[in-house]
Amino acid sequence: MDEKPPMTFNLLGSAAPVLAPRVGQLSIPGRKVITTPHHVPLTSRGTVPHIAHDVMRDHTAISNLYIGLEDFIERSDSAPVYKTPAAAHESPLKKFTCLPNDMPVILGPRRFPAIVCPPPNTSTSIALSTSIGFRQLPAKQYVEAVKKLRPDITIGMADLVLGKPPGNKRREKMVDRTHAFTRDGLEQLYGNTVAENGKSKTAFFAPVLPLDNAQQSLYLEDLESEFRWDISGLALYEAASLEFIPASLGDLPRLLFSDPATPHDILREISLGADLLTTPVLGASSDAGIALDFKFPAPVAQDCDKQPMPLGADMWSAEHATDVSPLAEGCVCYACQKHHRAYFHHLLAAKEMSAWALLQIHNYHVLDLFFAGVRESIQHGTFEQNVEAFARFYASEMPESSGQGPRLRGYQLPAPGAHQPRRIPKVYGRLEEVIDSSSVVTPDTDASGLEEHGFAQKA
Amino acid sequence: MSTTAEPARKAMPSALTFDRHAKCSTTKARASTLHLPHGSVPLPIFMPVATQASLKGLTYDQLRDTGCMLCLNNTYHLGLKPGQAVLDSVGGAHKLQGWDRNLLTDSGGFQMVSLLKLATVTEEGVRFLSPHDGSPMLLTPEHSISLQNSIGSDIIMQLDDVIATTSPDHARIKEAMERSVRWLDRCIEEHKYPEKQNLFCIIQGGLDLELRKQCCEEMVARDTPGIAIGGLSGGEAKEEFCKVVDTCTGLLPENKPRYVMGVGYPEDIVVAVALGADMFDCVWPTRTARFGDAIVSSGTINLRRKHFAQDFRPVEEGCTCTCCRPVDQGGLGLTRAYMHHITAKETVGAHLLTIHNVHFMLTMMGNIRQAIIEDKYPEYLRKFFSNIYQGDKSKYPDWAIV
Numbered sequence: 001m002d003e004k005p006p007m008t009f010n011l012l013g014s015a016a017p018v019l020a021p022r023v024g025q026l027s028i029p030g031r032k033v034i035t036t037p038h039h040v041p042l043t044s045r046g047t048v049p050h051i052a053h054d055v056m057r058d059h060t061a062i063s064n065l066y067i068g069l070e071d072f073i074e075r076s077d078s079a080p081v082y083k084t085p086a087a088a089h090e091s092p093l094k095k096f097t098c099l100p101n102d103m104p105v106i107l108g109p110r111r112f113p114a115i116v117c118p119p120p121n122t123s124t125s126i127a128l129s130t131s132i133g134f135r136q137l138p139a140k141q142y143v144e145a146v147k148k149l150r151p152d153i154t155i156g157m158a159d160l161v162l163g164k165p166p167g168n169k170r171r172e173k174m175v176d177r178t179h180a181f182t183r184d185g186l187e188q189l190y191g192n193t194v195a196e197n198g199k200s201k202t203a204f205f206a207p208v209l210p211l212d213n214a215q216q217s218l219y220l221e222d223l224e225s226e227f228r229w230d231i232s233g234l235a236l237y238e239a240a241s242l243e244f245i246p247a248s249l250g251d252l253p254r255l256l257f258s259d260p261a262t263p264h265d266i267l268r269e270i271s272l273g274a275d276l277l278t279t280p281v282l283g284a285s286s287d288a289g290i291a292l293d294f295k296f297p298a299p300v301a302q303d304c305d306k307q308p309m310p311l312g313a314d315m316w317s318a319e320h321a322t323d324v325s326p327l328a329e330g331c332v333c334y335a336c337q338k339h340h341r342a343y344f345h346h347l348l349a350a351k352e353m354s355a356w357a358l359l360q361i362h363n364y365h366v367l368d369l370f371f372a373g374v375r376e377s378i379q380h381g382t383f384e385q386n387v388e389a390f391a392r393f394y395a396s397e398m399p400e401s402s403g404q405g406p407r408l409r410g411y412q413l414p415a416p417g418a419h420q421p422r423r424i425p426k427v428y429g430r431l432e433e434v435i436d437s438s439s440v441v442t443p444d445t446d447a448s449g450l451e452e453h454g455f456a457q458k459a
Numbered sequence: 460m461s462t463t464a465e466p467a468r469k470a471m472p473s474a475l476t477f478d479r480h481a482k483c484s485t486t487k488a489r490a491s492t493l494h495l496p497h498g499s500v501p502l503p504i505f506m507p508v509a510t511q512a513s514l515k516g517l518t519y520d521q522l523r524d525t526g527c528m529l530c531l532n533n534t535y536h537l538g539l540k541p542g543q544a545v546l547d548s549v550g551g552a553h554k555l556q557g558w559d560r561n562l563l564t565d566s567g568g569f570q571m572v573s574l575l576k577l578a579t580v581t582e583e584g585v586r587f588l589s590p591h592d593g594s595p596m597l598l599t600p601e602h603s604i605s606l607q608n609s610i611g612s613d614i615i616m617q618l619d620d621v622i623a624t625t626s627p628d629h630a631r632i633k634e635a636m637e638r639s640v641r642w643l644d645r646c647i648e649e650h651k652y653p654e655k656q657n658l659f660c661i662i663q664g665g666l667d668l669e670l671r672k673q674c675c676e677e678m679v680a681r682d683t684p685g686i687a688i689g690g691l692s693g694g695e696a697k698e699e700f701c702k703v704v705d706t707c708t709g710l711l712p713e714n715k716p717r718y719v720m721g722v723g724y725p726e727d728i729v730v731a732v733a734l735g736a737d738m739f740d741c742v743w744p745t746r747t748a749r750f751g752d753a754i755v756s757s758g759t760i761n762l763r764r765k766h767f768a769q770d771f772r773p774v775e776e777g778c779t780c781t782c783c784r785p786v787d788q789g790g791l792g793l794t795r796a797y798m799h800h801i802t803a804k805e806t807v808g809a810h811l812l813t814i815h816n817v818h819f820m821l822t823m824m825g826n827i828r829q830a831i832i833e834d835k836y837p838e839y840l841r842k843f844f845s846n847i848y849q850g851d852k853s854k855y856p857d858w859a860i861v
Contacts, residue, residue: 044805045800045801045804045805046797046800046801047805047807049806049807050516050806050807051807052516052807052810052811052814053793053807053811054521054781054791055518055521055810057791058520059518072800080768080769080796080799080800083769083771084771084796085771096794096796096797096800097797097800098791098792098793098794098797100786131804321541321545322544322545322548322549324549324554334518338518338519338520338557339556339557340549342541342545342548342549342555343512343555343556345541346511346512346540346541346545346555347511347512347513349540349541350511350512350536352512352513352515352516353513353515353516353806353809353810354514354515354516354517354518355513356806357518357806357810358518406806445539446589446592446594447589447594447595447596450589450596451596452544453538453539453542453543454538454542454543454544454602454605454606454609455538455539455542455543455598455602456584456585456587456596456597456598456599456602457596457597457598457599457602458594458595458596458597459583459586459595459596459597
């Protein structure tokens, strides 16, 4: 094996490899460079939710994407994504999803956050939730998909237990299976049996299981020795894993599949040495009608007794109804340049899709600046103080939303079951009411309200 | 008729100029330019409908990119949300939605009658029960105009008495027509900003050509800056539709824009243009996009159908919209296969197909205009129907053969 996948990761400065924040640069020839720490935008069926391709190109700085294979393989054998015509230097996955070739794309087996599947994983496959139901994805088929689709980075398959903590026996299985998935996957992608021109150019991020150090020590040792040459990064599923990454793997980029509730959590994970992090809270905020509003480092507090500032504003709240100020003061994002709070409040109240599209643009902008501030702060060596000041300046929780989000589809929701609330409420016996409230736009105020609105008068 | 025109009417200023460029030598089709306070609109034109001050997920720059110069908002919806007080406070609908091109607002009469249960029309206005507390309410022509003044749209519509064209009650149709004329007078009287907002009258009269003639006569005398033909596209036979448009355009002054309300199928538009109409609006192109229907020159294709799953061509070959244009020409190079993958599943699917459909309609209008200017509109019509029916003349609908 002479040729490694062309991805490189360089750490800037001489930060300690473990348990310290670090700044790095992840580059793949012909792709946008990712400076780390950086967030990883999540996709649904190949799109960043609510952000059309031209909006992403023109009004966001999105510089990498995570895609779950399960969004594309409803039918086990004949998924259209595999039939995409593409030149040798192109990724059929990017061609299929109509993404620009220079966008670094990370492919994993499942969406993130993934939905709990009732069928269990097996020793050769994991359970997926597609838009038409559950199915198994054999490990071998997943690696075949990576070879066909040629993403820039792939996340190795891991046997994860979602929704409940695994028992002792299950944990052993997790390690054994993941160990085997990784070993076989690397062999299939880059092994000696693969013809030289057939070796994959995709960088492989090996999974580290959300278990403690001792339980997966054999696997970690192999990552350090036998697999070391072939792996380009690590995929982590909990921040605690950052604490025991062996020093010899310290120069590998670490992608943390994380679900931070607030930017404080993000900072904590960065301080432990995460390089790439998923932030589902971003999309969830947009869906909830919350415009993020925080900066890193936090502005200098004028007054020591001041209440902590909120991390965002709930645009559903009627206080914004006539407010013509931007979502965040001085914000230069497209949404704030073109629109004001009154419009966002109106769009949400009217359940117009543009609300979520514009909020996504704004929230991505806020997060981009936040991460840029983090990188600068680490380089200046002021990260720790800045994190403390941030914690003092901002509220510890996200603001609550008072409205509803967009309609969710089956593949975005947990599977129905005994412990899930009904997805669609029962309607029998009150068809008349249902007809009334369906698509018809009706006033949501009473007669006096209508009169006050100048809509009509009491007769 | 019961309304006798007042001898001394309020002078009717106009906030538009209407330049006629060409007229087809065979049909009544015309090419012109409508200069409005927020820019010039090439006519004939299709106006996409941004009912609630938003075009279904698109940013206003995406709408601009389709070439749109004039889009619709709805008075009924904006009156409910965000309401007149907010509109006044923000400074009108242009400022509310960040759209610096032209807006047209429908008066809300159609929505009142079609959307609200128990709405009845009386001489004073539309009476309805407040859906929240059941108290009786009254919406008058004065309310509608006052709201549209607050909205600040470039073209405002009179409140009219809308009934289905297919109504069998001739007396009611006649009453509605005559009432619409009386309400027009009230609208003109109430209209505060005739120098910056253009009030259009709406010709009513169902499918009765005699009533339509009377209505044209009465309303043309009121000298509004533009004229709409209302009450159509309610399920009437296409022959009847054509006759009404033809009759009305025959009686309307040449020097004013003519707007056929609620018409949006490409076939109907090309025929109505041939009959001398200039402006059209319909929710169909944007609504159908959300169901996965793409409008193409051969009709519509539903991208949710399975056989598009592996079709890696653009939605329409040669289309110059942002979605269909190849990447090397600044477009997105979207394929039918990918649209199939996301349509009706991701909101982005709706956004992208809405862009395509609006662009398709506006490009079609541009081609129609060019054909009229070159005096080749009959050829355009032949080509248009040949595309849809694969050249099989026997399939052409009878009503379309003029």
